Amino acid sequence: MGQEPIKEMAGSSTSSSEACTDPYLRCAFNGAALTALGISHSALLAHSPQGCEYLVNNAFASQECDYMETMTLCTKLCVDEIVHGGEDILARTIREVKDLPISALFVLSACGPEIVGDDIVGVCEALQPEVKFRLVPIESAGFRGSQYDGIDIAMDTILKKLVKDDVEKIPGSVCLVAPHANANPTWPADLAWVKQVLFRMGIKVVATLTHRTPIAEIENIASAETSLLLSHDAGQKAADYLSATFGIEQVCKGIPLPIGMTNTQRWLTALGDRFDILKTAEEIVAEGERMVMATCRRKWPMARFMYRTPAAIVADATVGIPLVRFVTEEMEMTPELVALYTSHRSVWELLEGELKSLGLNPKVVYGTDVYKTRKSLQEVRPRVVFGSTIERHASEGLPVAYVVEVVRMMRQFRMINREYFGYTGILNLLECVQNEWVMGWRSKERRYEAKW
Amino acid sequence: MTLENDFIVFHGNLQQLLDKVESGEMIPKLQASHAPMCKFFTSYYVISGIRHVVPLVHGPTGCPLYMSDFVRTRECCEIRGIPLEPTACTALNESHVIYGGEGKLLEAVKEAYAKYHPDLIVILSCCCSGIIGDDVESIAREAEKLIGCRVLALRSEGFGGDFRSGYEDAFKLIMELMEPPKTKMKGTINILGARWGPTPTEFNWDMDEIERLLGEVGIKINAIIAGGCTVEQLRHAREVELNASWCFDWGQKLGDLMQERFGIPYSRTGQPYGPEATKEWILGVAKPLGMEAEALKVIEREMEEVEPEIESLRQALSGKTAIIEISEFPGPIRALSLARMVAEFGSHPVVINVHPYTIKERMPSIKFLLEEGVNPEIILTKGLFRLGSFRSSKETEDELETIVKKYDNAIFFGNSGRFPPCPVVNLTLMNPAFQPQYGFRGIKNISALVRQALENKDLPRSRLFRGMLYGTRTN
Numbered sequence: 001m002g003q004e005p006i007k008e009m010a011g012s013s014t015s016s017s018e019a020c021t022d023p024y025l026r027c028a029f030n031g032a033a034l035t036a037l038g039i040s041h042s043a044l045l046a047h048s049p050q051g052c053e054y055l056v057n058n059a060f061a062s063q064e065c066d067y068m069e070t071m072t073l074c075t076k077l078c079v080d081e082i083v084h085g086g087e088d089i090l091a092r093t094i095r096e097v098k099d100l101p102i103s104a105l106f107v108l109s110a111c112g113p114e115i116v117g118d119d120i121v122g123v124c125e126a127l128q129p130e131v132k133f134r135l136v137p138i139e140s141a142g143f144r145g146s147q148y149d150g151i152d153i154a155m156d157t158i159l160k161k162l163v164k165d166d167v168e169k170i171p172g173s174v175c176l177v178a179p180h181a182n183a184n185p186t187w188p189a190d191l192a193w194v195k196q197v198l199f200r201m202g203i204k205v206v207a208t209l210t211h212r213t214p215i216a217e218i219e220n221i222a223s224a225e226t227s228l229l230l231s232h233d234a235g236q237k238a239a240d241y242l243s244a245t246f247g248i249e250q251v252c253k254g255i256p257l258p259i260g261m262t263n264t265q266r267w268l269t270a271l272g273d274r275f276d277i278l279k280t281a282e283e284i285v286a287e288g289e290r291m292v293m294a295t296c297r298r299k300w301p302m303a304r305f306m307y308r309t310p311a312a313i314v315a316d317a318t319v320g321i322p323l324v325r326f327v328t329e330e331m332e333m334t335p336e337l338v339a340l341y342t343s344h345r346s347v348w349e350l351l352e353g354e355l356k357s358l359g360l361n362p363k364v365v366y367g368t369d370v371y372k373t374r375k376s377l378q379e380v381r382p383r384v385v386f387g388s389t390i391e392r393h394a395s396e397g398l399p400v401a402y403v404v405e406v407v408r409m410m411r412q413f414r415m416i417n418r419e420y421f422g423y424t425g426i427l428n429l430l431e432c433v434q435n436e437w438v439m440g441w442r443s444k445e446r447r448y449e450a451k452w
Numbered sequence: 453m454t455l456e457n458d459f460i461v462f463h464g465n466l467q468q469l470l471d472k473v474e475s476g477e478m479i480p481k482l483q484a485s486h487a488p489m490c491k492f493f494t495s496y497y498v499i500s501g502i503r504h505v506v507p508l509v510h511g512p513t514g515c516p517l518y519m520s521d522f523v524r525t526r527e528c529c530e531i532r533g534i535p536l537e538p539t540a541c542t543a544l545n546e547s548h549v550i551y552g553g554e555g556k557l558l559e560a561v562k563e564a565y566a567k568y569h570p571d572l573i574v575i576l577s578c579c580c581s582g583i584i585g586d587d588v589e590s591i592a593r594e595a596e597k598l599i600g601c602r603v604l605a606l607r608s609e610g611f612g613g614d615f616r617s618g619y620e621d622a623f624k625l626i627m628e629l630m631e632p633p634k635t636k637m638k639g640t641i642n643i644l645g646a647r648w649g650p651t652p653t654e655f656n657w658d659m660d661e662i663e664r665l666l667g668e669v670g671i672k673i674n675a676i677i678a679g680g681c682t683v684e685q686l687r688h689a690r691e692v693e694l695n696a697s698w699c700f701d702w703g704q705k706l707g708d709l710m711q712e713r714f715g716i717p718y719s720r721t722g723q724p725y726g727p728e729a730t731k732e733w734i735l736g737v738a739k740p741l742g743m744e745a746e747a748l749k750v751i752e753r754e755m756e757e758v759e760p761e762i763e764s765l766r767q768a769l770s771g772k773t774a775i776i777e778i779s780e781f782p783g784p785i786r787a788l789s790l791a792r793m794v795a796e797f798g799s800h801p802v803v804i805n806v807h808p809y810t811i812k813e814r815m816p817s818i819k820f821l822l823e824e825g826v827n828p829e830i831i832l833t834k835g836l837f838r839l840g841s842f843r844s845s846k847e848t849e850d851e852l853e854t855i856v857k858k859y860d861n862a863i864f865f866g867n868s869g870r871f872p873p874c875p876v877v878n879l880t881l882m883n884p885a886f887q888p889q890y891g892f893r894g895i896k897n898i899s900a901l902v903r904q905a906l907e908n909k910d911l912p913r914s915r916l917f918r919g920m921l922y923g924t925r926t927n
Binding site: 078115 | 489492508511513516530535548556560562564579583609612613839
């Protein structure tokens, strides 16, 4: 403490000062698929070798698609298509599926076809008259960046291709941007909390970009008066585009997402201010805080004994930045390492603002990879880590008392979606901490044998 | 019996199906259907099966991250308690795609060695690096002079071949680590064809049974290639007396190559499913080592122990039609091995929906099985050839139910994700309660599964799981 934060790197979300990385983030193709799969009554066609289909399947799971309703397809490119081009096979595949009962077919190109120059836009234009659904080509090769860059690429294409500009503004309305760029393993609950709060405030949600979003909502997005970005990792470009093109004002800009008491209060107050419903916002805050405190009074979370315990936070910026305040204020731990997967300038600024306001000076690693995380954990030696399963394994051999798995970089099984945003979100996070705390007390050795 | 239905695409025996596949008559044309893993993935599986190896992926982050998540973290750390090992990546971006990534790759190899101190680094090329023509082999040679471990390069572009070529090229590459023998390890063999390390093979239980039986005979294992073997074991791999495989299909290519190049004999046997195949497997290893007598003693003792189960299986299966569908998981070779086993117990095997694609990719193994006399009845239905969607799975389910109704005394061998109107023997390998399926312990487990299927055939099936898999049915 008492030193300047160490900034290991800054730049784009994917650039690295090192040649060899062990990444946390998937590629742009995965992010684009994650975005496209959030649109209802559509299908996704991966113009790629068959391996990339697995990235689509991963995105499919992250978007919580229903496999009875959503179809993913693949052109399964082989060496012939790389040598001679894969446009014919793309056209043939689109014709094969031309009777699908869908509103749109998103055609995503992977690394191979983009390098050899397959013109997916041209193929889609040529075939559009033959099919009943919209063909939406998204040039999203993996090498274009991280999954967050892919989300931005896909949203840019979708907005430019589908949004109608001849719609009337709906007063007091909002469009929600990039809820899916969130490493909370049950992020749809965060989105549901946002929608429920907006409903109570009387703010109409015009569209969600993207989660179970009908095409009609996307087409109508220009009617929104404001936008609300639900990620610190992706989506700012879409919000800027909506602002520049359709005059859609971004609200809650520069405020950490509503995780923890203070962040939730700031976020709700900003909404109340903008829509002139401050009283309602204050009511929600008061009710929420009362509920959290009353619940804790009844449930009595023992994890409160972690007072000033050195902690590390390893996460995406969306969850990681607001967690800094939650860990410091609600949990009374001391963040001594903050390692974020991304390193956008806006991420940097937001985190530094939070650290300054809290009077914290932890080691900060932007654009971390597994190696940098492990090394930082070895150096800082926190006793508690907020992160993912990877940190659980990467902490092996270190004096880490427990790892709270709050973000998903790999599969984490939870049947019920539980938000981190808002007041129930605080309780959900406390529950995660509490259960790990209890596990930490479990004896690894039996002191005696039972007699029976 | 003859089945003449609109939904049946092929009805004959394995030999006839093979003939149709070989003549190109039975290869699916639909591009959007049936997409197994790409070559990169399967190469990664094999390489990851060597301990303390850094797979250095020369490509963007999507492919290596998927694999390190799926294979290294979930399969190894989560399931098998193996320490987290790195998957390094050069994280190619647009600029590298335009200007080339060789310089970065060389730096990445040096960095990977400095960071992780591995015993081996294997550069795996992806679609990007393959298309732009980065010379990964030269970089590997150059890098090896600069660092303290072996560096190999594997051309594993996703588009560069089917999933099988990834396995085979990786196994071939591993041969470069095998040094000329200094001695002969008496009574010692290698097990070939495993992948997904660093612990043995993808289903430890089957490998444990193989190791147990070999141990009983007095046969030692030098290395399980590549299911958790060390680089040191690979160096000594040519000092064994014999190679054998846990699964003829995956091991045969490497076995043939090691026989051809190094003169090490390879035991050719199918999977040890049921008494006869298990006997064959053990003797196939023991005879060339001159340990037939010891093996026969072990077989006799083990057979005595499982005699009640063998009798029970004979009673349960005799005169029945065994409908076998193991098309998705754990695979067609197991289905055919199972067909052989049920025939041994007096059932008539009908293998349903072995995809022609898998027949094409496993041609040498299928021919071997035919030579061994495994030639069951095969039915392929239309659902198998539909666009690769879960709806096609529902179609196949409906077809299966119809087929089963046409057979008297049917029993289904597959997994519990199917709901035919007959007893269901759940043979998914993802059920750890009844493992292994290989060897004599496998006979005990399969016997238990068959008994449960028959005794509980009238218990209601889960409406929940059925609805989840196939939607809510109105009929």
